[in-house]
Amino acid sequence: MRNVLASDTFIEITYLIATALFILSLKWLSSPTTARRGVFAGELGMLLAIAGTLLHHGIVEYKWIVIGLVLGTIIGVPLGEVAMTAVPQRTALSHAFGALCVTLVGTTEFYLRTPDVPRFMMGVLSLEVILGSLTFTGSLMAAGKLQEILPQRRSRIRDRTSSILDSWLSRSLSRVCW
Amino acid sequence: MSLTNALDAIAVVGAIIMAGQYHAHRATLAKILGTIAIVAATSNIVGGFLITDRM
Numbered sequence: 001m002r003n004v005l006a007s008d009t010f011i012e013i014t015y016l017i018a019t020a021l022f023i024l025s026l027k028w029l030s031s032p033t034t035a036r037r038g039v040f041a042g043e044l045g046m047l048l049a050i051a052g053t054l055l056h057h058g059i060v061e062y063k064w065i066v067i068g069l070v071l072g073t074i075i076g077v078p079l080g081e082v083a084m085t086a087v088p089q090r091t092a093l094s095h096a097f098g099a100l101c102v103t104l105v106g107t108t109e110f111y112l113r114t115p116d117v118p119r120f121m122m123g124v125l126s127l128e129v130i131l132g133s134l135t136f137t138g139s140l141m142a143a144g145k146l147q148e149i150l151p152q153r154r155s156r157i158r159d160r161t162s163s164i165l166d167s168w169l170s171r172s173l174s175r176v177c178w
Numbered sequence: 179m180s181l182t183n184a185l186d187a188i189a190v191v192g193a194i195i196m197a198g199q200y201h202a203h204r205a206t207l208a209k210i211l212g213t214i215a216i217v218a219a220t221s222n223i224v225g226g227f228l229i230t231d232r233m
Binding site for chain 2: 018022025026029038039042043045046049050053054056058059060061062064065067068069071072073075076077078079080081082087090091094095097098100101102104105107108109111112
């Protein structure tokens with residue numbers, strides 16, 4: 001039984017069903033009469049995707065996964081119970097967390113494979129990490145401004161930092177060029 | 179919006195593989211980063227679905 005459950009085909013079927021459920025979920029959510037069903041389909045899809053991954057034969061250690069899931073739930077519950085007026089900053093913060101996850105997964109993948117990263121994968125990982133970290137810091141800024149922790153005016157990196165960055169960049173570039 | 183946040187947390191699948199896979203070397207840092215990624219994504223799943231359910 002364990003062999004059947006851990007087979008690649010079974011996991012791929014689980015992912016396929018989860019994907020279909022996500023698409024249906026977004027479609028159902030667009031109308032108030034079917035919105036509840038949409039949320040349910042999303043929850044079911046996520047459960048299937050996680051369960052399918054946990055059954056993957058490559059997963060040998062569950063300790064850190066369980067710790068991560070429990071900690072995430074502890075943080076997630078209060079984030080799901082904020083006042084409706086705080087939803088904008090909650091959404092921004094949530095974007096930041098999602099981007100953090102993607103960035104860390106990309107970084108870890110690179111770290112584990114380096115120095116033999118295929119060219120195409122290197123491109124994909126670079127994009128993933130660049131966009132992920134951009135979204136992470138940008139969303140944190142947005143959340144901070146919406147919560148009025150950060151000043152509302154336009155922020156920029158301090159001149160001193162940017163001039164250090166400038167000189168460092170021009171030095172590295174000239175090294176590459178010559 | 180919160181539901182798309184929750185669905186976006188599907189990246190947790192990649193994080194679970196990072197934290198639970200067998201690594202011949204460089205295991206410690208990979209597990210630490212994978213676990214932080216799981217925490218971040220799970221908080222989105224739980225928070226996102228909870229808040230969508232309330233609306």
